[in-house]
Amino acid sequence: MVPEEKLPCDLNLIEETLFRVPPESLVRFRTVSKKWNALFDDKMFINNHKMTFRFILATNSKFYSVSITPKIEVRELTLDIPGLESHKLKVLIDCNGFLLCGMDKEAVVWNPWLRQARWMKPEVNDQPILRFNGIGYEYDNMKREGSGYKTLVSHPNELATKSVWKIHDFASNSWKDKELVISGSNGITLLATSVTLNGILYWVASYLQNNSSFVLVYFNFSNEKVHKFSDLPCGENHHSDVIVLRLFMEDRLSLLKQCHLTKKIEIWVTKNKIKNCRSGDVEWMNFMEVSTPNLPGLVKPSYFIDHKKLVVCSCDETGQAWIYVMGDNKLISKIQIDSVVDLWPLHCTCFPSLVPVPRSRSQTKEAALQV
Known part of the structure; x- marks a missing residue:
């Protein structure tokens, strides 16, 4: 021994x-x-x-990973998704280690670290244009069956007050219509992309289109309902402010706000772990501020917090992608991603995961028979 x-x-x-x-x-x-x-x-x-990498960028024809170690390294990823190159991506969302690559009428769920992918295609060919919002799961089913992954899909430009959305079930590979109702609201619009935490989808939302009344809402796959989660912690906001929701320490939420006038950046984080989605348990604290001359205006940024540093991927006014590192109330460094030729790439944070892309029950049985 x-x-x-x-x-x-x-x-x-x-x-x-x-x-x-x-x-x-x-x-x-x-x-x-x-x-x-x-x-x-x-x-x-x-x-x-x-x-390991921290960001994924997608252009018209290529995917790239960006590592921060702390040296910034850009690698072109092999497109191991047959047929994807012939489609134009509309959304790229990080969902707990999976990437949701959404197109007009179908999507790919991809784990780029494991090089696994799965197509999600609608049941009918005349399906209208869809917006793929995020991947979550039914918590009870995950514990009991090790499955339960689902995707929430909406129609672009529709209010979430009383709309027929769709839910795709990975296990059965089936779709169902779901009327989502938010009681007590006069209509909300979900802004930007969702964040998945403990199987629940969270968004920044506006009560009225093009209005500055922002809140956080969530969708729970276990009861298939949308609820208000909390008010924004950053006070009064303008509809032109940049506001992005992300995960913090993998069990909390963080919120980035950049004022459209001063370019000042504030980062707020939830003080405690988010164990459930009851808004009464939420306490926000101001984590970081960056307000220095020549701070860039962020365009649909993706970001993560590394200890006390803020690392942001964003495009400039010409569409060129940059990585910005900020901390101690200053811009520490900025690096242009020269290897990404196409302008205005889609991008998102992506933390590698060893969780396989969920299969359908028929795929699981087929794989078991081949063993």
Whole structure:
């Protein structure tokens, strides 16, 4: 038996080796031992892996990953999704390690780290244009069956007060219409893209179109209802302000606001973990402010918080993509992503995950028969 005091060194050696193993191989190693399985769920291990990245950018013909280590490195990703190159992407959403690549009438769910993908196509050919809002899951079904992933789909430019939306079920590969009603509101418009936390979708929303009355709302797949979550923590807002919702520390929410006049950036985060979606449990705190001369105006930015630094991907007025690093109330660095030739790329944060793209029940049975 190996002496107890030698185990940490051996484990460190194993980790150093596994940092270099391709992600698709790591999934197969989960069954080696409980320690290895726990290691692959450790976010620090994933962050230290040589193939870890923080942003995904999509142009008309190519995908790129952007690593911050802290050196910024851009890699072109292999398009291992047959048929995707012939479609024009409309949305790119990070959903807990999955990417939702939405088009006019269909979408691809992709785990670029594992190089796994799955198409979602409507049941009828004459389906009107759709907007794919995000991937969540029914929490009880996840615990009981290890499944339950679903996608919420809406029609562009429709209010969420009383609209027929669609829900796609990954397990059954079926679609159903759902009338979403928000009681007590005169109509809201969901702004930008959703954030998924504990299977629930969250958005910044406006009560009236082109109005400055913003709130946070959420959609729960377990009861298929939309509710108000909380008021925005950043006070009075203008409809031209940049407001983006993201995750913080993987179990909290963060909110970025940039004033359209002063270009000042404020970051707010929830003080405690979001264990459920009851607004009474929410307490926001001001986490960071950046207000310096020549601060760029952000255009549909994606961002993440790294300790006390804010890392932002955004386009300038010409459509060229940049990475900005901010902290201590100043712009620390900015780097133009020269390798992305096309202007105005779609982009989002993306934290690698070893969770496989969910299959349908028929795909699961077919795979079991092939083993």
